[in-house]
Ligand SMILES: [Zn+2]
């Protein structure tokens with residue numbers, strides 16, 4: 175089963191944890207300075223180094239050459255967070271030469287080749303589990319470090335294209351659902367506080383200031399001068415406190431707005447079950463409210479797996495890919511509404 | 527000709543600059559020229575430190591869009607090979623513009639300028655994490671728990687998760703004397719790093735390493 179449909183620790187606040195490691199091959203310039211021939215050569219070398227690890231690799235991973243995929247297929251990969259926008263396009267929005275991604279069967283691990291750094295290893299786990307994510311990413315890092323000359327310096331650590339990643343080359347993050355703290359307008363304060371401590375809070379979807387669906391990405395800024403473990407421990411301790419704050423805020427919200435909130439959340443489920451046309455942003459907001467209702471214990475038929483199924487299904491690329499054709503925004507909104515109705519119907523009636 | 531700054535090394539860099547309309551010229555060695563450059567760039571980076579997203583060339587975005595470089599920095603013309611990385615031909619100005627280095631060798635070539643930058647945007651410029659090809663020796667036994675190692679940024683408003691705290695206590699009790707010693711040295715090392723005393727941090731790191739290696743031999 176795909177990792178993102180399963181649940182993990184502290185699932186009511188933390189949807190998922192992710193660790194990314196950036197690595198570069200010493201004998202080549204950074205990605206932006208490679209000519210097409212070097213890019214192809216290096217991309218092949220990195221792929222081979224991963225596959226050379228053991229004979230079972232082809233059974234455990236699949237390897238996608240992004241230059242061979244359709245735009246819709248690439249968009250779907252971005253929506254599932256298996257690749258970044260950056261991997262797809264060069265700064266001039268042209269599809270990059272020789273970009274590829276190696277993805278594990280459960281899609282928890284993806285290795286981007288040809289991002290801003292030659293290699294970006296990413297591991298994701300459900301709920302709050304930074305340690306497992308780190309271990310998975312480190313295993314892959316070891317594979318490439320054993321087989322390729324990795325750019326590393328005794329002083330600066332792992333050398334990356336951007337100085338904000340130098341050192342550990344590690345970016346650890348969690349995706350947090352914070353409807354309570356959002357409701358009490360605490361996010362800006364939290365953001366300022368964490369910024370001073372070297373951590374970033376950003377909307378997981380949408381632009382920096384406006385977070386759609388109360389979903390936030392919280393990650394480390396510092397990569398040099400602290401060990402991987404220190405960074406993970408600090409992030410973990412901050413997240414533990416945010417979880418407590420968020421749970422308190424939700425409790426307060428429920429006590430204060432009692433029936434009104436209950437009414438809003440039940441109506442919201444009604445809309446999701448009946449809608450015929452729904453934009454991506456509206457879907458996110460409504461799924462966020464549905465998650466809050468489940469968190470507050472309103473719909474016992476539904477659980478966080480439902481939320482994960484819904485979140486995985488509503489992306490425009492994902493919808494078009496499952497329809498097997500290119501759709502207009504209107505057509506997408508229509509298909510999205512149907513997809514949501516179907517998932518909820520199956521979940522509520524337990525007809526898998 | 528000797529360098530005008532250190533009077534030791536051979537001058538190979540010619541720097542022309544214009545500060546508020548006053549022109550001046552200097553002949554420097556590559557080392558002093560690099561230090562000279564970092565002297566002027568470091569302050570600029572400081573005020574632009576916001577929230578870098580992974581993969582976002584925020585340095586470049588900010589410096590480029592705001593055009594601050596030309597306003598706040600003296601106009602410097604450096605006529606020398608030292609101003610460019612010999613492997614990728616990238617200059618420090620290019621780094622300012624794009625927020626990206628050209629190749630791994632750029633780190634060595636622009637070392638002194640980068641050190642200044644890292645003092646501002648990172649926790650110093652000494653890597654203390656794992657090395658390539660080696661497992662981070664600690665984390666197989668250590669659970670990632672919640673103890674903020676940063677002294678000047680304690681988040682004291684709320685207590686950490688209760689279950690987690692009891693778990694921490696349990697783990698502390700189970701540690702052997704040697705492990706406790708390592709743990710206490712590790713804490714001292716964190717403190718040394720926090721106050722940017724890298725000599726002490728390096729000494730403690732070596733001490734920890736020795737203890738660990740001794741521990742492995744015992745087993
Ligand atoms: Zn000199």
Ligand SMILES: [Zn+2]
Nearest residue numbers: 611614629632
């Ligand atoms: Zn270079």
